[in-house]
Amino acid sequence: MDPDLAMAIGMVLAVFSLPAVLSAVSDRRAPRVAMFTILGAGGLILWALSNKPGGYSFSELPKLLIEVIARYI
Numbered sequence: 396m397d398p399d400l401a402m403a404i405g406m407v408l409a410v411f412s413l414p415a416v417l418s419a420v421s422d423r424r425a426p427r428v429a430m431f432t433i434l435g436a437g438g439l440i441l442w443a444l445s446n447k448p449g450g451y452s453f454s455e456l457p458k459l460l461i462e463v464i465a466r467y468i
Contacts, residue, residue, distance in 0.1 A: 398443040403463040405439030408432055
């Protein structure tokens with residue numbers, strides 16, 4: 396898995412798990428699965444940041460996501 400793919404998957408998982416965390420907290424439930432998903436997303440993002448020379452900037456993240464989607468579709 397290349398760092399760009401790991402970063403894209405991590406970003407998508409993190410964004411999709413935030414509503415699950417908010418829903419669980421508002422219903423006074425423990426957000427167990429959502430927190431494990433966020434931990435996995437954070438791990439993927441950290442792995443991508445450590446394996447890409449120079450890292451990523453915020454301005455190149457949207458382009459990265461589009462390039463990864465285009466590469467695999």
